[in-house]
Amino acid sequence: MNRTNSIIEKILKKPVTDHVVISHSSSETQHIRFSNNSVNRENLFKLEEEVKAEVGFDGRTGSYQTNDLSEEGIKHAVKKAYEAAKLLPKDPEYMPPVTKEEAAAVKNFKPAFGELSDDRKYGILRDAFRDIKKAGLNSAGSFSSNPYTVEVHNNKGVHVSHSNCVSSLYLTAMTGNSSFKDFHISKDFSDYDGKAFVSGIIERTRLSKDPAPLEAGKYTVVLAPAAVEELLMMFLWYNMDAKAIDEGRTALSARRGERIADEAVHIYSRPDHGRVGLFPFSPEDAMPYAEFDMIRDGRLANAWHSRFYAAKKGVRATGRAPANVIFKGTDKPLEKLIGSVENGLYVNSFWYIRLVDLMDGIFTGMTRDGLFRIKDGKLTGSVNNFRFNQNVFDMLKNTAEIGKEKEMVYTSMPPITVRDFNFVSKTEF
Amino acid sequence: MDKLQEVIKYLKGKKVRFADAREHLFREREIYTEDTRVERITEQNVSGVGIKVLYENGWGYASTSAKDPASLKKAADKALALARHADKAADGRVELAAEPKHVAKFATKIKEDPFELEISGAVGALLEAGELSLKGKDVIKANAYLVLRNMRKKYANTEDSLIETDVFTVLPEIQATARANGEVKSRHYWPAPMNAGYEYFRGIDFKTNARRIAAEAREHCFAPSCETGPTTLVLDPEHLSLTMHESVGHPTELDRVLGYEESCAGRSFATLDKLNKFKYGSDIVNLVADNTLEGGLASCGYDDEGVECQKWHIVKDGVLSGYGVNRELAHKLKMTRANGTTRATKYSDVPITRMPNLYLAPGKKPLSFEELIADTEDGIYIEGMGSFSIDQMRLNMQFGGDAFWAIKKGKLAGMLKNVTYNAISYEFWRNCDAIADERAFRRAGFITCGKGDPMQAAQMTHGASPARFRNIMVRRAK
Numbered sequence: 001m002n003r004t005n006s007i008i009e010k011i012l013k014k015p016v017t018d019h020v021v022i023s024h025s026s027s028e029t030q031h032i033r034f035s036n037n038s039v040n041r042e043n044l045f046k047l048e049e050e051v052k053a054e055v056g057f058d059g060r061t062g063s064y065q066t067n068d069l070s071e072e073g074i075k076h077a078v079k080k081a082y083e084a085a086k087l088l089p090k091d092p093e094y095m096p097p098v099t100k101e102e103a104a105a106v107k108n109f110k111p112a113f114g115e116l117s118d119d120r121k122y123g124i125l126r127d128a129f130r131d132i133k134k135a136g137l138n139s140a141g142s143f144s145s146n147p148y149t150v151e152v153h154n155n156k157g158v159h160v161s162h163s164n165c166v167s168s169l170y171l172t173a174m175t176g177n178s179s180f181k182d183f184h185i186s187k188d189f190s191d192y193d194g195k196a197f198v199s200g201i202i203e204r205t206r207l208s209k210d211p212a213p214l215e216a217g218k219y220t221v222v223l224a225p226a227a228v229e230e231l232l233m234m235f236l237w238y239n240m241d242a243k244a245i246d247e248g249r250t251a252l253s254a255r256r257g258e259r260i261a262d263e264a265v266h267i268y269s270r271p272d273h274g275r276v277g278l279f280p281f282s283p284e285d286a287m288p289y290a291e292f293d294m295i296r297d298g299r300l301a302n303a304w305h306s307r308f309y310a311a312k313k314g315v316r317a318t319g320r321a322p323a324n325v326i327f328k329g330t331d332k333p334l335e336k337l338i339g340s341v342e343n344g345l346y347v348n349s350f351w352y353i354r355l356v357d358l359m360d361g362i363f364t365g366m367t368r369d370g371l372f373r374i375k376d377g378k379l380t381g382s383v384n385n386f387r388f389n390q391n392v393f394d395m396l397k398n399t400a401e402i403g404k405e406k407e408m409v410y411t412s413m414p415p416i417t418v419r420d421f422n423f424v425s426k427t428e429f
Numbered sequence: 430m431d432k433l434q435e436v437i438k439y440l441k442g443k444k445v446r447f448a449d450a451r452e453h454l455f456r457e458r459e460i461y462t463e464d465t466r467v468e469r470i471t472e473q474n475v476s477g478v479g480i481k482v483l484y485e486n487g488w489g490y491a492s493t494s495a496k497d498p499a500s501l502k503k504a505a506d507k508a509l510a511l512a513r514h515a516d517k518a519a520d521g522r523v524e525l526a527a528e529p530k531h532v533a534k535f536a537t538k539i540k541e542d543p544f545e546l547e548i549s550g551a552v553g554a555l556l557e558a559g560e561l562s563l564k565g566k567d568v569i570k571a572n573a574y575l576v577l578r579n580m581r582k583k584y585a586n587t588e589d590s591l592i593e594t595d596v597f598t599v600l601p602e603i604q605a606t607a608r609a610n611g612e613v614k615s616r617h618y619w620p621a622p623m624n625a626g627y628e629y630f631r632g633i634d635f636k637t638n639a640r641r642i643a644a645e646a647r648e649h650c651f652a653p654s655c656e657t658g659p660t661t662l663v664l665d666p667e668h669l670s671l672t673m674h675e676s677v678g679h680p681t682e683l684d685r686v687l688g689y690e691e692s693c694a695g696r697s698f699a700t701l702d703k704l705n706k707f708k709y710g711s712d713i714v715n716l717v718a719d720n721t722l723e724g725g726l727a728s729c730g731y732d733d734e735g736v737e738c739q740k741w742h743i744v745k746d747g748v749l750s751g752y753g754v755n756r757e758l759a760h761k762l763k764m765t766r767a768n769g770t771t772r773a774t775k776y777s778d779v780p781i782t783r784m785p786n787l788y789l790a791p792g793k794k795p796l797s798f799e800e801l802i803a804d805t806e807d808g809i810y811i812e813g814m815g816s817f818s819i820d821q822m823r824l825n826m827q828f829g830g831d832a833f834w835a836i837k838k839g840k841l842a843g844m845l846k847n848v849t850y851n852a853i854s855y856e857f858w859r860n861c862d863a864i865a866d867e868r869a870f871r872r873a874g875f876i877t878c879g880k881g882d883p884m885q886a887a888q889m890t891h892g893a894s895p896a897r898f899r900n901i902m903v904r905r906a907k
Contacts, residue, residue: 031882031883033692033882034518034692036689038519039487039515040488040515040689041779041781042882042883043489043511044489044511044779045507061469063469064472064474065473065475066473067475068476084548087549088552091466122514140688142693142882144883170692351695352819354818357906359612362907365818387818387825387827387851389827427853428824428853429820
C-alpha cells in the first residue's frame with residue numbers, strides 16, 4: 001500500500017461522519033505538440049496526483065479537492081468538506097455513499113498498456129515530419145501519452161481502483177489552401193504503422209488541394225467516425241438526462257416511444273469494453289457504470305440516470321454520463337460506403353458544434369480538415385467548407401448505411417451515410 | 430535565495446538560453462444551485478511549480494506539485510531533457526523579444542477575501558434568486574451559479590525578474606426556464622464577471638433580475654418566430670462580448686495567425702500581410718486590448734512570461750492594427766517587445782498566447798441606447814449570449830442570443846424567437862453603422878475560453894456599448 005492510501009485508510013477508520021468518500025487520482029502526462037513540421041509548441045511532462053474528499057452530514061454533502069497529499073493535507077480536505085456540508089441546507093437529492101454490495105457490480109478490467117520511450121515518441125514525429133516535408137506539405141498536431149490510476153475509497157468499505165492509459169497521435173497535414181486530419185489512438189502504439197498512417201494522410205491531403213466552389217444545400221453525406229462522434233455526443237449530452245426528460249426539458253421529452261432513428265441504429269454503453277472508455281466506475285463515488293442500450297430499434301431505450309434519480313424511479317443507475325458510447329457498426333469498410341454514393345460529400349470531421357434549438361435537437365457547426373466530393377462512388381476532389389444546421393433526429397432517421405466501427409478514446413463509432421444533410425452556408429476556404 | 434531563483438540558477442549552470450519557473454496556486458469554489466436545492470459545491474486548492482526551458486532552439490516544460498528543492502531540480506532536468514529533444518526537431522532559430530527585469534508585485538484590489546468567508550451567504554443569495562424565479566408563471570427550472578477564484582503566482586526567470594501576483598475573480602449567473610405554449614425557453618442574468626473581492630457579489634441585485642428573467646423566459650415561449658432574410662441588428666454589450674471574442678479576439682492571436690494552433694483552435698484569416706491595411710470594420714469600429722483595465726479578468730500585472738501587461742489597439746478606425754504577441758513571436762512583426770498576454774491556467778500548463786481584455790470603444794458622438802433604437806426603423810434587438818459557432822479561420826460565424834425583440838418604427842415591439850444570424854466576420858464589422866456612447870458601456874467576459882493542447886481555460890473581460898449592424902442575414906432556427 002502506498003503512503004497516500006495508508007493515510008486515506010487511517011482517515012476512513014475514524015470517519016468524521018458516516019459518509020466519507022475519498023477519491024485519489026494520479027497521472028503522468030507527456031504531451032508533445034507540433035506545428036510547421038516542428039516540435040515548437042507545448043512540449044510538456046506533468047505528474048499530477050490529487051485527492052477529493054466528500055463528506056455527508058445530515059442529508060447534505062460537501063467536497064474539497066487538493067494536491068497536498070500529506071496526512072495534514074488530506075485531513076484538511078476532509079475537514080473543509082465537512083465544514084461545507086454543515087453550512088448547506090438539506091439536499092432533497094442527497095445520496096449516501098456507495099455500499100460494498102453496490103460496488104460489487106463494477107465490471108473492472110485490466111487493459112494491457114505500455115509506456116513509450118522519449119526516443120520512440122520523438123522518433124515517430126521526426127519520421128512523420130520527414131515524409132510530410134518530402135511530400136511538400138506542412139503538418140501540425142500532438143502526440144500524447146497518459147497513463148493514469150483512479151481509486152475511490154469510502155467508510156462503507158468500498159475500495160475500487162482502475163489503471164489505464166491513452167496514447168494518441170493527431171496529425172493534420174496541409175497544402176497551401178486545404179488540410180486533412182487523421183489520428184491513431186492506442187494503448188501502447190505497438191499497432192502503429194507509421195508509413196501507412198502518414199502516407200494515407202498525404203494521399204488525402206493532396207486530394208484536398210484547391211477546393212472547388214460548391215453551393216450550400218441538402219446533400220447525401222458519408223460522415224467519418226470522428227464526425228459522427230462529434231455530432232452524436234453533443235446531441236446525447238444535451239438530451240439524455242432522465243430527470244430533464246421527465247421534466248420536459250429535452251428534445252426527447254416529447255419523443256418517448258416515437259421513432260427517432262433508423263431501425264439499424266443501435267447505440268449502447270459497455271463498461272468492460274476494454275479499449276474505449278476511461279473508467280468502469282464513477283471516479284466521484286465508485287458507482288458501477290452499467291451496460292445498457294440508449295437507442296435501439298430506432299427508439300429511445302434507456303436514458304442516463306444519476307444514482308438519486310435511478311433510486312427514485314426504481315431503475316439501475318447509469319451515471320449522468322455513461323462509461324462509454326458505442327454506435328454499433330457493421331463489417332462494411334468506409335470505402336464501401338463511399339462506393340455506394342453516386343453524388344454526395346465525404347465529411348472527415350466537424351468543428352465548433354453548438355446547440356441551436358434544444359427542443360428539436362438542432363445543432364450547427366462547420367466541416368473541417370477534409371470535405372470531399374463523391375461522384376459515382378469515388379472521391380473526386382475537395383470543396384469549400386460548409387456550415388450545417390442539422391436536426392439530429394433527421395440525421396439518425398436518414399441514416400442509410402452504417403460502416404465498420406473505429407475506436408476512439410471514449411467512443412467507438414462507425415462511418416455512416418446520411419441522406420439530406422442540411423448545409424446552410426459556405427465559407428471562404 | 431528563493432527556491433525558484435535556486436532552480437533558475439541551477440538551469441543557468443546547464444547553459445540554457447532561457448528558463449523560467451512559476452509557482453502557481455489555483456483556488457476555486459463553484460456553487461451550483463438547482464431550484465431550491467444546492468446541486469453541488471466544488472472546491473479545489475491545487476498548487477505546484479512549472480519550469481520552462483529553452484535549450485538552443487527547443488522548448489521543454491515540466492511541472493511538479495512537490496516544492497522541495499530535490500523535486501524542483503528533477504522537474505528542471507526533465508524540462509531540459511524535453512527541450513533537447515525538441516531542439517533536434519526544431520525548424521529555425523528561436524528569438525525572444527527583450528523584456529525589462531521586473532521585481533514587482535501585483536494584486537487585485539479587494540475588500541473581502543471570498544475564501545475567508547463562510548459559503549452560506551453566497552448559497553443563500555443564489556437559492557433566494559432561484560425561489561423568486563420559480564414563482565414566475567410557467568417557470569419549471571431555476572439554476573444559479575457562482576465561481577470564486579484566486580490565482581496566486583510567483584515567477585522567476587534567467588533575466589532576474591521576480592514577480593508575485595495575487596488575482597481574485599468573481600463570476601455569478603442565474604437562469605430561469607419556462608415551459609408554455611409548446612416551447613421551453615431559458616433566460617439568464619449574467620452580471621459582468623470581475624476580478625474583484627466578495628464585495629462585488631454582495632452588490633448584485635439578484636432579486637429584481639430573478640423576477641425579470643422569469644417573466645421574460647415565459648414571454649419568449651409565446652413570441653412569434655423571426656422572418657428569414659437580411660435585416661438590421663442592434664446588439665447589446667453582453668451579446669457583443671461573444672461576437673468580438675470569436676471574430677476579433679481569437680483571429681488576432683499571433684500564434685494562431687502563424688499556424689501554431691492549426692491542429693486544435695485553428696488558424697486565422699487576419700494574416701500578417703493585412704496588418705495596418707485590412708478593413709476589419711467600418712470607420713467607427715475601434716477594438717482595444719487592455720490588460721491594464723482595473724477589474725479586467727486578464728488584468729494580472731505581469732503575464733506568465735514575466736512581461737508587463739499593456740494596452741493597444743487591435744482594430745483602429747476600422748483597420749487591423751495589432752495582435753496578441755508573445756516573446757517568441759514578436760520578431761515576426763518586428764516588434765521589440767511582447768504585449769503581456771501570455772498566460773497559463775494552472776501550474777501544470779504551459780503559458781500560451783491568450784486573448785487580452787478586449788472591448789469595443791464607445792461611439793464618439795452622443796447617442797444613448799434609447800436614441801439608437803429610436804433611430805432604427807426596422808430590425809431585431811438581441812440581448813445576451815446564445816448559440817455560437819465560427820469556422821477555424823474565423824470567417825463564417827453564426828450566433829443566436831438569449832432574448833430577441835422586434836424593432837418597428839424606432840420602438841421595441843415585442844419578443845421574437847428562433848433568431849440566428851450568419852455572417853462573414855469582417856463583413857459583419859464593416860456593417861456596423863452606429864455605436865452608443867460611453868453612458869451605455871457595459872462589461873461582460875469569460876473564464877472558460879478554451880485554447881491550447883492540452884486544453885486550458887482562460888479568462889478575459891470584454892465590453893461594449895450597444896451597436897447597430899446593417900444587412901445581416903437572419904435565419905429562423907427552425
